[in-house]
């Protein structure tokens with residue numbers, strides 16, 4: 001296959017254009033494809049509401065520190081807004097609103113009765129003690145309590161927030177509202193109203209989506225190699241599931257660096273090393289293991305590249321060096337729109353975030369359902385449901401890709417947008433141009 005000449009950067013790579021502006025380009029294209037009424041585009045261009053707060057925390061040394069925090073309810077046409085809370089030093093208003101935009105389409109692609117939301121705090125959790133982290137988590141809920149609610153806005157984990165953080169948040173929400181097991185937060189520990197199967201749900205969903213496309217993509221697990229960026233909740237569980245299926249995991253990374261071994265890694269051994277030392281660097285592989293940079297990991301010649309950390313890891317800067325045949329986007333927004341277009345033209349198959357990582361919110365939905373009914377499902381029922389959703393929606397996106405000649409990302413947006421437009425129309429507002 002001949003490599004296309006690098007194109008003039010799209011607006012999406014021009015400094016000063018926000019991430020939300022870039023996301024709107026994808027929306028615009030999907031609206032054009034479907035002859036969506038301009039009123040719908042106008043609505044979906046903007047978040048419905050975003051709240052900002054400054055969280056003032058008493059540190060262990062007695063001083064006070066301020067942390068910027070946000071919660072965005074992007075669009076609630078299909079139901080209460082739903083999405084995680086991210087704790088990361090680069091969190092910004094633009095990032096939170098863009099992540100909430102993506103959640104809107106992700107929930108529609110997974111056919112959940114939810115709109116999209118997201119939250120974040122600008123903080124490096126590695127600098128906080130457990131007590132400080134607890135105070136920050138509780139302060140977040142206190143600041144946004146009036147915004148949150150089981151029928152309004154439902155929180156969940158994201159980067160650097162986990163079951164413990166969600167338990168602190170849920171406990172705070174219980175104290176404020178008097179609800180013993182709050183339905184307004186998912187990803188809670190099992191003993192606090194959580195669901196079975198949430199911990200590995202995001203990774204499992206992506207694994208099912210990839211498995212569903214084995215045939216069309218000509219992938220054979222016993223021959224295929226994989227590199228995974230990010231070894232947290234999503235990256236670790238994705239590594240475990242793919243490894244168990246026969247894939248060779250030849251490279252892994254975390255925020256401190258990356259490791260490469262052509263003979264492959266056992267993710268359990270790497271996790272054991274990370275738990276003991278705090279990083280994956282130095283973890284054993286099956287052969288000769290060497291340290292590489294995170295940038296080098298992305299550029300390895302592998303069958304499947306799995307970005308499972310931050311957004312904008314593959315951009316116009318490194319797109320020409322990306323050799324993977326398939327990119328399974330477990331992170332949100334790891335490929336910039338310009339790189340996405342460039343790679344699609346080159347023939348790289350990108351299984352887009354709003355499909356690939358929708359397994360997490362799909363099982364969060366089940367937690368919400370179980371909290372409301374008070375009847376708790378066993379793990380196999382949760383997994384069967386997740387598998388059915390992922391298989392159905394992956395097939396639907398693949399069918400649109402084949403029938404309409406769209407990239408998988410364009411197809412996923414068209415699929416989600418049809419459902420959102422359907423809920424606009426159901427309220428008596430035209431969502432499509434009238435036929436002439």
Ligand SMILES: NC(=O)C1=CN([C@@H]2O[C@H](COP(=O)(O)OP(=O)(O)OC[C@H]3O[C@@H](n4cnc5c(N)ncnc54)[C@H](O)[C@@H]3O)[C@@H](O)[C@H]2O)C=CC1
Pocket residue numbers: 157158159160161202229230231232233234235253254255256294308309310311330331332357358360361
């Ligand atoms: N947790 C969930 O259920 C869902 C997560 N996601 C997305 O998946 C991605 C990962 O989320 P989690 O695994 O939950 O987060 P996590 O906090 O459990 O793990 C993040 C991992 O990324 C690594 N990392 C951070 N910066 C990095 C860098 N510059 N290069 C390489 N690795 C780096 C960290 O060391 C850690 O291993 C995020 O984009 C998140 O939005 C998407 C859907 C659901």
Ligand SMILES: O=C(O)CCC(=O)C(=O)O
Pocket residue numbers: 082083084085103106154155156157158186187332357358360361362364
């Ligand atoms: O589980 C959820 O509700 C949301 C997970 C999330 O934040 C995401 O899919 O990006």
